[in-house]
Amino acid sequence: xxxxxxxxxxxxxxxxxxxxxxxxxxxxxxxxxxxxxxxxxxxxxxxxxxxxxxxxxxxxxxxxxxxxxxxxxxxxxxxxxxxxxxxx
Amino acid sequence: xxxxxxxxxxxxxxxxxxxxxxxxxxxxxxxxxxxxxxxxxxxxxxxxxxxxxxxxxxxxxxxxxxxxxxxxxxxxxxxxxxxxxxxxxxxxxxxxxxxxxxxxxxxxxxxxxxxxxxxxxxxxxxxxxxxxxxxxxxxxxxxxxxxxxxxxxxxxxxxxxxxxxxxxxxxxxxxxxxxxxxxxxxxxxxxxxxxxxxxxxxxxxxxxxxxxxxxxxxxxxxxxxxxxxxxxxxxxxxxxxxxxxxxxxxxxxxxxxxxxxxxxxxxxxxxxxxxxxxxxxxxxxxxxxxxxxxxxxxxxxxxxxxxxxxxxxxxxxxxxxxxxxxxxxxxxxxxxxxxxxxxxxxxxxxxxxxx
Numbered sequence: 001x002x003x004x005x006x007x008x009x010x011x012x013x014x015x016x017x018x019x020x021x022x023x024x025x026x027x028x029x030x031x032x033x034x035x036x037x038x039x040x041x042x043x044x045x046x047x048x049x050x051x052x053x054x055x056x057x058x059x060x061x062x063x064x065x066x067x068x069x070x071x072x073x074x075x076x077x078x079x080x081x082x083x084x085x086x087x088x
Numbered sequence: 089x090x091x092x093x094x095x096x097x098x099x100x101x102x103x104x105x106x107x108x109x110x111x112x113x114x115x116x117x118x119x120x121x122x123x124x125x126x127x128x129x130x131x132x133x134x135x136x137x138x139x140x141x142x143x144x145x146x147x148x149x150x151x152x153x154x155x156x157x158x159x160x161x162x163x164x165x166x167x168x169x170x171x172x173x174x175x176x177x178x179x180x181x182x183x184x185x186x187x188x189x190x191x192x193x194x195x196x197x198x199x200x201x202x203x204x205x206x207x208x209x210x211x212x213x214x215x216x217x218x219x220x221x222x223x224x225x226x227x228x229x230x231x232x233x234x235x236x237x238x239x240x241x242x243x244x245x246x247x248x249x250x251x252x253x254x255x256x257x258x259x260x261x262x263x264x265x266x267x268x269x270x271x272x273x274x275x276x277x278x279x280x281x282x283x284x285x286x287x288x289x290x291x292x293x294x295x296x297x298x299x300x301x302x303x304x305x306x307x308x309x310x311x312x313x314x315x316x317x318x319x320x321x322x323x324x325x326x327x328x329x330x331x332x333x334x335x336x337x338x339x340x341x342x343x344x345x346x347x348x349x350x351x352x353x354x355x356x357x358x359x360x361x362x363x364x365x366x367x368x369x370x371x372x373x374x375x376x377x378x379x380x381x382x383x384x385x386x387x388x389x390x391x392x393x394x395x396x397x398x399x400x401x402x403x404x405x406x407x408x409x410x411x412x413x414x415x416x417x418x419x420x421x422x423x424x425x426x427x428x429x430x431x432x433x434x435x436x437x438x439x440x441x442x443x
Contacts, residue, residue, distance in 0.1 A: 010234070010262075011232060011233060011234040011235075011262075012195050012196040012233065012234020012235075013234070014171060014195065016143060016169070016171075018141075020141065021093070021141065024143060026143055026144060026171040026195075028173070028195075028196045028198075028234050028236055028263060029144075029146075029173060029196070029198070029236065030144075031095055031096075031143050031144060031171075081305070082304065082305055083308050084262050084263070084308065
């Protein structure tokens with residue numbers, strides 16, 4: 001995915017943030033538990049923000065380098081994209 | 089032991105169905121479930137489920153679209169923040185119903201076909217419905233709702249597995265579930281006629297592996313392995329009373345959709361007891377929760393928290409003891425019940441599902 005691409009969720013994919021438990025990505029017929037950084041990135045997927053904007057926000061929030069944040073978000077989106085959970 | 093948090097609720101809204109598939113896992117005594125929960129009772133179940141932390145609701149049956157209150161139940165679940173999945177054979181999914189379902193907040197639909205060719209599919213379903221289902225698949229794909237196409241595989245259609253994949257590809261399906269038949273209810277009764285051959289299973293695995301490679305990123309193929317051919321049992325329900333619960337049309341609460349077959353257990357009903365209380369404290373959920381109930385060879389097995397002793401319902405159906413190690417396990421003293429079945433399969437008559 002290029003930096004100016006706007007990622008959005010695939011059909012039937014929903015992020016669930018829960019004060020009492022781990023964040024989850026609800027997908028067809030199952031739920032994927034998310035760690036904090038994955039949840040933080042997915043929370044920014046709104047069909048408006050670009051990949052670069054999401055990476056910038058993660059860089060700031062987790063105090064990591066832009067390269068590290070980009071690698072992290074790329075890997076996450078690639079993994080979810082393979083199953084159609086994230087699309088451009 | 090303290091009870092874990094349930095994640096998923098299967099609502100079997102009705103056991104009524106206009107098809108007669110011989111592989112159906114519904115119980116044989118369908119008439120015993122005619123006193124169905126009302127709309128208000130189902131909405132109450134959904135509220136209790138959401139309060140327990142459940143995140144996903146599967147609306148199934150029988151054929152759930154035969155319930156005239158289906159959209160209200162979808163709306164009720166969606167308004168509670170629950171992910172809603174409709175499991176249907178699709179014969180009633182016309183434009184009007186689908187539009188209402190999507191407006192009500194439906195997230196996902198699973199439509200099943202019996203085979204990729206009309207003649208064979210209609211023969212298995214016991215009704216001329218394949219073309220209607222193909223229409224339903226097209227309608228779902230054109231809307232903002234996710235689709236899984238499902239085909240249950242068994243001896244009669246296993247050889248068409250490549251055509252099922254081709255059918256899904258041509259239709260533009262992004263998620264295909266190829267589920268080898270599981271032997272419960274009507275399928276258990278028909279197991280000798282439905283059990284695939286070892287050659288069919290081996291061929292199926294090859295076809296699926298090649299298709300997954302070829303369709304990576306385009307179509308996800310979920311392949312449910314056949315129980316009777318593996319060395320280890322499936323981790324049924326990911327463990328008894330660990331993540332899943334089922335409510336039957338009349339309100340019985342089951343740890344597994346096939347559990348009603350276990351005659352040695354008494355299942356409680358949402359008309360008489362709160363869902364959370366049944367989940368946490370009822371004998372039927374506590375009996376096989378965790379690992380403390382396990383006999384040998386499970387008790388000392390390093391896989392006991394991998395496959396959770398396999399399936400209690402299958403253990404009961406085959407050995408008469410729900411606490412036995414699942415005979416699907418090669419370490420089970422009853423494993424020969426499985427292997428001998430493989431040898432005698434293929435020579436039986438099929439009984440069509442009927443009330």
